[in-house]
Amino acid sequence: MLELCSVRYRYPGFARPALDDIDLTIGEGETVGLTGPNGAGKSTLCLVASGLAPASIGGELTGTVRVDAEPLGRRPHELAGRVGIAFSNPEAQLAGVASTVFEEVAFGPMNLGLAVVETVARTRAALAALGIDDLAERHPARLSGGQTQLVAIAAMLAMRPRHLVLDEPAAELDPEGRALVAAALRSLAASGTGLLVAEHDVDLLAVIGARMVHVRDGRLWAGGTAADGRAVAVPVRRAPEASGAPVVIRCENLEFTYPDGTPALTGIDLTIRAGERVAIVGRNGSGKTTLVQLWNGLLRPTSGLVEIASRPTVGRPVAALAREIGLAFQDPNDQLFARTCQDEVAFGARNVGLRGSELQDAVDGALASVGLADAERVNPHDLGPSRRRLLALACVLAMQTPIVVLDEPTLGLDGDERSRVASVIAALAEAGRTVVAISHDARFVAGSFDRSIVLEAGRVAG
C-alpha cells in the first residue's frame, strides 16, 4: 500500500508549498486517477508519490510517504524498486545507449547491480507483462509513440516496484497508442500493482477503471467518484468540403520521399477552401506533419504540386510563404527565445512586415485571445508547459496570416485551456480565415472542425 499522510511539499527556492495537506492511499491492485487543471499540482504529486521529490529534485517535504508501512528511501536508487514513475514524453525516458528494446528495459536492473541471470529474467517478465515480447530485438528509437511508452513502463516494471506512478502516460499518443497503454495498465492492476495515473483524458481513466481524485491549488478535492469504465466514442466527422469559397490550399498527386529514401507521402490530392476548419487526423508517423511542412515550403515536393492561394509553392521562399500560412509547431520549446512574451509574439509579426501600432495591436490581441494578456512582461520559459503552448499559438495568430495551421494545439492542455483554443479557432473562422489542425484529440476535432482529412501510411484515406 502506498500512503501519503498530511503531505506538504515546497520546491527549492519557493516560499509557497506546491502541495499541502495531502492524504492519499493507493492499495494493492488499485488504480487512482488524478485530474485537475495544469499548475494545480498533479505532476508534483506524482514526483512526491514516487519519492523523486525531494530525493532527486530537492525541496522540503513534511508529512510521510510510505510503502507497505515503511518510509520511502532518501536516495533515488533506494526508491526505484519500490515505486516506479513514467512521464508523458516516452523518448526522454529512454537511456539512449541501448541498441535493442531488451537492453533498454534491462538498464534499470543492471543499475541495481543484479546478476545477469536475474536481469534477463526480470526483463523478460516485464516485456511479457505488457505483451511486448515481440519488440525485444527492435531498436528503441524506431518504435511508434505508443510502443515507446510501453517500453518506458516495462523499464520501470523490470525494477519490480510495488506501485507505479504515471504522469500523463498517453498525452503524446495517437488513439492506437492510448489503447495499448490502457490495456497494459488494466493488466498491471489485475496483477496487483497499485497505479497512480495523472491524466487530462478522463475517458482513459474511465477505461482503466480508476478511482478519481481531483487536485486544485495543491490540495485534493472531492475524491472518490468511481468511473463507469466506458469511454465515450467520438466519431470523426468527414463532411464534404465547402463549395463556393476560393481554394486556398491545393495538392495534386503530391509525393514526398525523405533524402534517406523513406517514402512519406504518396498521391495526395486535396483542396481546402477559404474559411474552412479542417482537422488532419491519423496515426503517429502517417505523414501529417510532413504534409503541412510541404504547404509552407519547409519541405519541397519530390513530385506533384502544392498551391497556396492559387500559386505553386515552388520557387517561393519560406519567409514569403509565411505571410500566407502561419504554422505553430508541436513543441513550443523549438521556437521560444525572447526575453518577454510580448517580444516573442512580436517576432513573427515583425518578420511578416507589421510595424508600429499595427504590430502592437496584433501582439496585444493575440496575447489576449489565448489568455496571456497578464503575462506580456513574463519570460516565456517562466511559463508552465501548457501556457508555453498557448504562447506559441499567439505567435502564429499575431502574424495575421489568412491560413493558420496548428500541430497538436491541445496537447497537454487542461479543460479550460482547450476551451480557449476552441474559441480562438471559432473566432478565426468567423473572421474568414482558414484553420487546419493536426490532432489526436477526437473530442476537440469533433467540436471545432467542419471536416477531417484522414491520413494513413502517407495516403489520404478519407
Add this chain to the structure above:
Amino acid sequence: MVAVAATVAVSIGGGYIIPVVVLGALVIPPAVVAGVLGRAVRWSVLVSLPIAIAVAIVSILGRAGATVLFTLGPFRATLEGVDYAAQIELRLFVLAMTLAVFGLTTEPRALIADLQRRGVSARLAFAAAATLDAIPAMAARARQIEAAQRARALDTEGSVGARLRGAIPLVAPTVLGTLHDVEARSLALDARAFDRTGMRYLLWAPGDSERQRLARWLLSIGLLAIIVGTIGGVVPRLP
C-alpha cells in the same frame, strides 16, 4: 585505440607526412568500410572551416618570415606563414575526421563495455556513451528549431547580415531545449537507479579477437616510435 593513436600522432608530430599517413592508413579505411566517408568529410569540413579561416588569416598575415609573398597595408604575407597555416589546417581536418569516424562507427554499448573493461566507472562510461549518442539528437533538434523559426518568417536564405540577425532565434531554443532535456533525462535516470555507484553486470560485450589485440599492440608501438622520434628530433616538430 585507432582514434586515440590518430589523435596523439597528429597532435605531436610536425610536417605533412604524419597527418597524411594517419588519414590514409587509420581514418579513411574504416570510414570506407563502414560507408560513412561522405558524412564524415562533410561534418569535418563544416566543423573545421570557421577555425581554418581564422588560422589562415592570422598565420599568413601575422607570422614573421623571410620570403614575402605580398603586402597588405601594414601586413606582410610570408611563405613561412602559408606553410604554418597549411600544417595546422591539415591537422585540424584530420582531428575532425578522426572524431567524426569515431562517432559514426562506434556503438554506444560497445563504448560502455570497453570503458568498463578498462576500469572506468559505470556511470562515467554511460555518460561518455550518452554524449556520443547525443550528437545526432542535437543535430536533429537544431534542424527542427530552424524549421520552426523559418515558419515564423525568419530569413535564413538571405544576406549574411540577415543570417547573423537570425542566429539568436536559432541558438537560444537549442541551448534552452537542451537544458530542458537534461532535466527530464536526469529525472528519468534517477527513476532507474542510475545514481547507484558500484559494478554493473553488462548483458553484452564486444568481441576482442587475436587480430584486434595485435593491431592495438602495433598501434601502441607506432605511437611510441612517433613520440620518441619527435623528442629525438627524427620526426619534425611543428614550426
